[in-house]
Every structure is written in structure tokens, then in C-alpha cells.
Amino acid sequence: MKNLLKQYLPYLVGYKRQFFFAVLGMIAVAVGTAGTAHLIKPVLDDVFINKDIEMLKLIPFLLVGVFTLKGLGRYVQTYYTSYIGQDVVRKLRDKLVSHLTYLDMNFFKTIHSGEILSRVTNDISRIQMVVANIIPDLIRETMIIIALTGYVIYESPKLAFYFLIIMPLAIFPLSKLAKKMRKYSKLSQESTADMTSRLGEILSNIEVIKSNSTQVYERERFAKENQNVFKFIMKQVKTNALTSPIMEILGSVAIGIVIYIGGKEVIDGHMTVGAFFAFATALFMLYTPIKRLSGLYNKAQDAITANTRMHELLDTKPTIIAGTKELTNVIETISLQNVSLDYGDIHALKNITLEAKKGESIALVGDSGAGKSSLVNLLVRFYDPKEGKILINGTDNKVFTLTSLHQKIAYVTQRIYIFNDT
Ligand SMILES: Nc1ncnc2c1ncn2[C@@H]1O[C@H](COP(=O)(O)OP(=O)(O)OP(=O)(O)O)[C@@H](O)[C@H]1O
Ligand SMILES: [Mg+2]
Known part of the structure; x- marks a missing residue:
């Protein structure tokens, strides 16, 4: 009281x-x-x-x-x-x-x-x-x-x-x-x-x-x-x-x-x-x-x-902490280095290494639950990898502010959201 x-x-x-x-x-x-x-x-x-x-x-x-x-x-x-x-x-x-x-x-x-x-x-x-x-x-x-x-x-x-x-x-x-x-x-x-x-x-x-x-x-x-x-x-x-x-x-x-x-x-x-x-x-x-x-x-x-x-x-504090650097340049390369991701007990991604350059079109193909969305979730830092690094233009994506990161990466979710607005 x-x-x-x-x-x-x-x-x-x-x-x-x-x-x-x-x-x-x-x-x-x-x-x-x-x-x-x-x-x-x-x-x-x-x-x-x-x-x-x-x-x-x-x-x-x-x-x-x-x-x-x-x-x-x-x-x-x-x-x-x-x-x-x-x-x-x-x-x-x-x-x-x-x-x-x-x-x-x-x-x-x-x-x-x-x-x-x-x-x-x-x-x-x-x-x-x-x-x-x-x-x-x-x-x-x-x-x-x-x-x-x-x-x-x-x-x-x-x-x-x-x-x-x-x-x-x-x-x-x-x-x-x-x-x-x-x-x-x-x-x-x-x-x-x-x-x-x-x-x-x-x-x-x-x-x-x-x-x-x-x-x-x-x-x-x-x-x-x-x-x-x-x-x-x-x-x-x-x-x-x-x-x-x-x-x-x-x-x-x-x-x-x-x-x-x-x-x-x-x-x-x-x-x-x-x-x-x-x-x-x-x-x-x-x-x-x-x-x-x-x-x-x-x-x-x-x-x-x-x-x-x-x-x-x-x-409750967020554990995904934003960096302080603004991502202002155009994204030229994205590379994943030995990335693993767990959701609690579920291992969603294991040792993924991948390089993507500007202008390329890449399709991720896999069964439902294979981890396609999980990989994309990492790029926008919905989750952080358990192991490994994600580099954008050679810089760790944790260095950037979340706002500037999200401005440079367009994300289309597979869920349908409806906002009650105009
Ligand atoms: N937030 C979460 N918490 C716990 N487990 C999750 C979470 N999101 C995904 N998973 C699990 O992680 C694995 C990978 O899921 P993910 O959504 O990345 O697959 P996907 O390839 O996108 O599948 P789909 O083709 O159905 O979209 C699956 O086993 C899924 O059940
Ligand atoms: Mg998916």
C-alpha cells in the first residue's frame, strides 16, 4: 500500500x-x-x-x-x-x-x-x-x-x-x-x-x-x-x-x-x-x-x-538491442557466416553460410518448416542468431540502428495483417 x-x-x-x-x-x-x-x-x-x-x-x-x-x-x-x-x-x-x-x-x-x-x-x-x-x-x-x-x-x-x-x-x-x-x-x-x-x-x-x-x-x-x-x-x-x-x-x-x-x-x-x-x-x-x-x-x-x-x-526489456550507426548506403552485399538459430529447443537454422549481392535474385526453397522465414527474420533482426554473424556491406548488422535497417530492407510477411485505418 x-x-x-x-x-x-x-x-x-x-x-x-x-x-x-x-x-x-x-x-x-x-x-x-x-x-x-x-x-x-x-x-x-x-x-x-x-x-x-x-x-x-x-x-x-x-x-x-x-x-x-x-x-x-x-x-x-x-x-x-x-x-x-x-x-x-x-x-x-x-x-x-x-x-x-x-x-x-x-x-x-x-x-x-x-x-x-x-x-x-x-x-x-x-x-x-x-x-x-x-x-x-x-x-x-x-x-x-x-x-x-x-x-x-x-x-x-x-x-x-x-x-x-x-x-x-x-x-x-x-x-x-x-x-x-x-x-x-x-x-x-x-x-x-x-x-x-x-x-x-x-x-x-x-x-x-x-x-x-x-x-x-x-x-x-x-x-x-x-x-x-x-x-x-x-x-x-x-x-x-x-x-x-x-x-x-x-x-x-x-x-x-x-x-x-x-x-x-x-x-x-x-x-x-x-x-x-x-x-x-x-x-x-x-x-x-x-x-x-x-x-x-x-x-x-x-x-x-x-x-x-x-x-x-x-x-520486460528487449534483448535485441539496436546499434547506433545509421545504415545510409545502398546495400551491396549481405553475407551470413556460419549462422545458427534456435527457438528455445527447436533448432531452426544450423551453420548457414550464404552470400548475396546487389542485383541478384535468390529463391530459398524448402519444405514448410525448413527455416526460410527464419533466415529472413534474422536479416531484419526479429531474432539474433545463436551463433555466427550477419554482415551487411561487410558490417555486422547489430551495429546499425533498427530504424535504418528496416528502412533499407523491405519485408513482406506471410501473415496477413489488417490495420483498422485508411
Ligand atoms: N517463433 C517461433 N518459436 C518457435 N519455433 C518456431 C518459431 N518460428 C518458427 N519456428 C519453428 O522453426 C522452424 C522453421 O520455421 P520457419 O517459419 O522458418 O519455416 P519456413 O521455411 O518459413 O516454413 P513455411 O514454408 O511453412 O513458411 C519450424 O520448425 C518452426 O516450427
Ligand atoms: Mg515461412
């Missing part, structure tokens, strides 16, 4: 204006909330008990004023924090997609495109939750708690003392639940990714599936992944659903104690009726932000795992 804040707080630096308004909004919400509780006091003490008619005329305006402050604050805060969150996510998505386009060919062969899609979309939208909702809500709810707690202590330090020693007791069960939540959220994200990649597999192999009539087999394989998704999401739901009841029961214990002790204070004349009700109202109001905070903590667990998965992608 701390790491998450540390990672995403720097993003806020670029949004000073929006951040300023967001904080202003949060302060208005916190002050407005404490103000609502405080209004109870004059209503009871001055209006109902002392029958103060002037105060009665004033109260409705104060009430509307306090709620307007709270409402305005919430609006301003929501707008500006969402703005920041959405914009950070937009930048992240750009960064991730651009990063992907530079990764090795090998990366795309070993990771399913469904898995990548899931990371760029699902994982990022979980992270979006953190930046757009969790961090701002965390700050706002904490401010509300501080304002209300401050008010409660101001109104009656003695009563507040009893309440505030019970509150920390709630933290222990909640932190256990949060741990469980993190575990299930990781499992549910992983199973969702598995299911998505299985679907991708089905779609890309549909001809094979249909021609072999293996639909039943595929359905069963998919159903297994699908069942896993269901199982882990339900475990997540169960853990999450336990949080509120636990908080509520603990809250009722605290409030019971407060009513008992506060009632005695009022009966003994140490506290006015208005002060007691204002105090009790502030306590009741504390319940909501505390509950929200614990919910936020659970949501953050979800985002933490998504964040780790996204950084796995961002930290």
Missing part, C-alpha cells in the same frame, strides 16, 4: 492546479461534515430547551449553508481528482503500449495476446481505481475522520476517550481480512487472464477446432478456467462481505458504552443535552468514513496485484 502511494503520488506533481482545488474541496467536505454535527447543539439547547426564537430563525440558513459547503466541496473534489486519475491512466496506457511495440518478437510468441490485452485493459483499469478513487478518497475520508474526531474531543474529552480506545480494536480483524483479500484478488486476476487467453486460443484456432470436431474438448477446457474465475471471485466477495458486519458490531459496542456514560454525564449535569447529541451525531457520522477507509484498503489490495503485473510488463 505504501509502495503504491509512493509510486503514484509523484504523478500528482504535474497537476498542481487540479490538486489544489481537490484539496480545497476535501477541506470543505470535512469542515461541512463536522459543522453538521455541531448544529445539533444549538437546535436542542437554544431552540428546544431555552426556546430562543432568534436562533430558530437562524438555524435553517446555517443548515443549508453547511450542506451547500459540503456538496460544493464534494463536487469540486470529485471532478478534479477524477481528472488527475484519468489523465495519469491515459499516460500509463500510452507508455505501456509504446513499450510493447519495442519488445522482442520472441516475447509475443511466448506470451498470449489475450494475456497482454488483459494486462493493458483490466489491470490498468484496476490501477485507475487507485489513482482516480482510492488515493483521493483516502485523503478525503481521513480528513473527515480528523475533523469529526477533533470535534468529538472538543465536545467531551472524557466520552471521546472511551470511544477512541475501542476503535483500534477494530483494526486487527480488518487487517486479517485485508490479507485474505489480497490473496484472492491475485488468484482472481490470474484466473481471469487464463480464461481470456484460453478464449484467444479458441478464436485463433477455430479452423482446427471445427475441422477436428473438438468443440466438446475445448468447451471443457474453457469451462474449467471459467469455473476458477467464479470460485476466486466468490471468495473475494465472501471476504469483502465480512468487513461491514464486523465493523458494525464493534461500532454498536462502542456506541452502547457512549450512551451509557454520556447519559450519566447529562443526568449528573456535567453535559448539556445538546452537547451530548452533537457528540453522538459526530460519532455516528464517524462510522461512514471509517467503513469507507476499510473498504478502500481492500480495493487497494486488488490494485496492488494489478500494479505488480503491469510492472512485470514494463520491466
